[in-house]
Amino acid sequence: xxxxxxxxxxxxxxxxxxxxxxxxxxxxxxxxxxxxxxxxxxxxxxxxxxxxxxxxxxxxxxxxxxxxxxxxxxxxxxxxxxxxxxxxxxxxxxxxxxxxxxxxxxxxxxxx
Numbered sequence: 064x065x066x067x068x069x070x071x072x073x074x075x076x077x078x079x080x081x082x083x084x085x086x087x088x089x090x091x092x093x094x095x096x097x098x099x100x101x102x103x104x105x106x107x108x109x110x111x112x113x114x115x116x117x118x119x120x121x122x123x124x125x126x127x128x129x130x131x132x133x134x135x136x137x138x139x140x141x142x143x144x145x146x147x148x149x150x151x152x153x154x155x156x157x158x159x160x161x162x163x164x165x166x167x168x169x170x171x172x173x174x175x
Contacts, residue, residue, distance in 0.1 A: 091168045095158030100125040102153050103136060118142040125167060139167050147171060
């Protein structure tokens with residue numbers, strides 16, 4: 064019985080994490096500042112996201128220059144399908160949270 068309770072608790076945490084990630088994306092799509100960033104480095108973490116077609120969670124350092132601000136580097140973690148994995152040196156479109164410039168989302172290639 065205790066194993067079942069642990070399983071249900073873990074399942075609830077997974078659903079909550081997925082919902083929070085979706086909410087953050089919707090918020091940035093609505094209010095985010097569009098810009099272009101350069102990928103300085105990208106490396107695979109040991110974590111994978113998703114269900115059936117699990118995608119690797121990548122640690123990415125971005126170089127961002129938004130008009131009217133200084134160039135800065137931001138480290139984010141984001142998952143990608145292997146076919147859409149960006150490479151170091153590549154420029155990618157991003158959405159930046161207007162309230163917290165450290166919250167950045169790289170747009171998928173289909174959203175460019």
